[in-house]
Amino acid sequence: MKNFTKVLKQHNLKTTPQRLAIxxxxxxxxxxxxxxxxxxxxxxxxxISQATIxxxxxxMINSMLLFEVKLPNEKxxxxxxxxKHSHFLCNCCGEVTDIYIDTKQMIDNISKEYSFTINQxxxxxxxxxxxxxxxxxxxx
Amino acid sequence: MKNFTKVLKQHNLKTTPQRLAIxxxxxxxxxxxxxxxxxxxxxxxxxISQATIxxxxxxMINSMLLFEVKLPNEKxxxxxxxxKHSHFLCNCCGEVTDIYIDTKQMIDNISKEYSFTINQxxxxxxxxxxxxxxxxxxxx
DNA sequence: CTCTGTGCAAAGCGTTTGCAAACGA
DNA sequence: TCGTTTGCAAACGCTTTGCACAGAG
Numbered sequence: 001m002k003n004f005t006k007v008l009k010q011h012n013l014k015t016t017p018q019r020l021a022i023x024x025x026x027x028x029x030x031x032x033x034x035x036x037x038x039x040x041x042x043x044x045x046x047x048i049s050q051a052t053i054x055x056x057x058x059x060m061i062n063s064m065l066l067f068e069v070k071l072p073n074e075k076x077x078x079x080x081x082x083x084k085h086s087h088f089l090c091n092c093c094g095e096v097t098d099i100y101i102d103t104k105q106m107i108d109n110i111s112k113e114y115s116f117t118i119n120q121x122x123x124x125x126x127x128x129x130x131x132x133x134x135x136x137x138x139x140x
Numbered sequence: 141m142k143n144f145t146k147v148l149k150q151h152n153l154k155t156t157p158q159r160l161a162i163x164x165x166x167x168x169x170x171x172x173x174x175x176x177x178x179x180x181x182x183x184x185x186x187x188i189s190q191a192t193i194x195x196x197x198x199x200m201i202n203s204m205l206l207f208e209v210k211l212p213n214e215k216x217x218x219x220x221x222x223x224k225h226s227h228f229l230c231n232c233c234g235e236v237t238d239i240y241i242d243t244k245q246m247i248d249n250i251s252k253e254y255s256f257t258i259n260q261x262x263x264x265x266x267x268x269x270x271x272x273x274x275x276x277x278x279x280x
Numbered sequence: 281c282t283c284t285g286t287g288c289a290a291a292g293c294g295t296t297t298g299c300a301a302a303c304g305a
Numbered sequence: 306t307c308g309t310t311t312g313c314a315a316a317c318g319c320t321t322t323g324c325a326c327a328g329a330g
Contacts, residue, residue, distance in 0.1 A: 014304060014309065034294085049312045054295060056310090070210040072262050088256055099250055106246070107265070110239055115270035116228055122212055122264040125247070130255035154329060156285060174319085189287045194320060196285090 011063040018052050021045050022060075023080070031069060031077035031087075031096040069096065072126060086123035092132035099125070151203040158192050161185050162200075163220065171209060171217035171227075171236040209236065212266060226263035232272035239265070 004023040005015050013019065021041045026032050032040070038053050057078060060066040068076050071089050077096055088097045107118050128136075144163040145155045153159065161181045166172050172180070178193050197218060200206040207221050211229050217236055228237045247258050268276075 016304075016310065018311070047312075050294090051296080051313075052311055055297095058296090068212075070212065072208075072210065072260065088250070088254065088258075090256075097254070097256075099254060101246060101250060106241060110228070110241060110265060114228065114237070114239060115273075116230075116237075116265070116267055117273060118228075118265045118267040120212065120266040122262075122266070124262045125250060125256070125258045126260040126262070127256055127258040133255075133257060154284065156329075158286070187287075190319090191288075191321075192286055198321090 007065065011060075011065045013059065013063060013065070018045065018048055019056055019060075021048065022053065022056055023065075026066065026078055026080055030098070031079050033075045033077050035075070037078070069124070070122070071096070071124060084121075086121075086125065088129070089124060089126045090129035090132055091126055092128050092136075095129060097129065147205065151200075151205045153199065153203060153205070157185065158188055159196055159200075161188065162193065162196055163205075166206065166218055166220055170238070171219050173215045173217050175215070177218070209264070210262070211236070211264060224261075226261075226265070228269070229264060229266045230269035230272055231266055232268050232276075235269060237269065 004020050004027075007023065008015050008019055018041075021044065022037065025037055025040050029036070029040075034053065034057065037057075038048075038050055041048050041053070057066060061068060061078075064081055066078050067081050068078055069087055070076050071087075073091075074089065074094070085098045085100050086103075088099050089095075090097070101123075103121055103123070107121065110116060111118055144160050144167075147163065148155050148159055158181075161184065162177065165177055165180050169176070169180075174193065174197065177197075178188075178190055181188050181193070197206060201208060201218075204221055206218050208216050208218055209227055210216050211227075214229065214234070225238045225240050226243075228239050229235075230237070241263075243261055243263070247261065250256060251258055
């Protein structure tokens with residue numbers, strides 16, 4: 001993932017410097033909140049307005065180019081749609097990490113037991129990441 | 141779960157008719173959004189204000205009496221804290237169902253592989269429930 | 281009786297909208 | 306050139322707050 005001009009074209013969206021800046025920031029951060037996105041882009045693109053950020057985030061979500069990750073006790077963060085994965089939220093440093101787990105068996109079980117057809121899974125695990133654990137040991 | 145006066149006491153919250161009405165509605169619905177909650181309570185308790193609903197929902201969440209379930213593409217719903225479980229959201233009828241799956245193995249695997257300490261899991265599966273599937277077959 | 285909770289209205293805040301000007305294709 | 310996007314400011318809608326009064330313990 002690098003050529004965002006191409007990505008925008010593939011989603012039938014016109015290329016603008018604002019859109020490229022948004023995608024670059026989301027890509028760089030991996031997961032980013034609206035507020036951070038605005039602050040971050042403002043640094044290199046001072047004229048950008050919040051309205052532009054909001055409009056484009058919504059357009060890109062509707063075009064399935066971005067995905068909103070809803071987190072417990074936190075504001076949502078946004079990521080570029082790539083492969084399916086789950087998330088881990090560190091309650092200590094706030095970082096969101098992509099995690100890859102095989103959900104096939106679990107989905108099969110639920111589908112069978114409850115007679116549901118499942119076509120999306122949003123899994124968020126929270127706790128403490130390695131860095132924060134190590135740091136807490138040092139501190140005490 | 142039935143004696144909400146007792147439940148409130150256990151959480152060091154004073155009993156008021158408003159709080160009982162809120163808990164009864166949440167209990168009755170299983171999962172309820174703020175808007176539905178207000179409309180529903182207003183029917184039987186006309187003088188209640190939205191501010192009261194909001195204040196109490198927040199107090200009860202902080203007291204771990206209520207839990208907020210964040211759903212993809214939907215407003216959050218609230219439920220009474222009981223045993224650990226996951227959720228299924230039907231994109232067709234909007235209903236939220238509690239589902240019980242064993243997450244121990246999955247959490248162990250993630251903990252080991254990523255060196256995370258996991259103390260909360262928020263799992264939401266979405267798709268179509270049995271009722272909606274059956275109804276769609278009839279329709280076609 | 282005291283302290284907390286309620287209801288109202290106002291304020292706050294994040295998000296959306298309308299519109300003229302700028303820009304991409 | 307034509308339709309889309311941007312930036313601004315205003316509007317919007319959900320949520321929180323301040324305050325006087327009512328109610329719980």
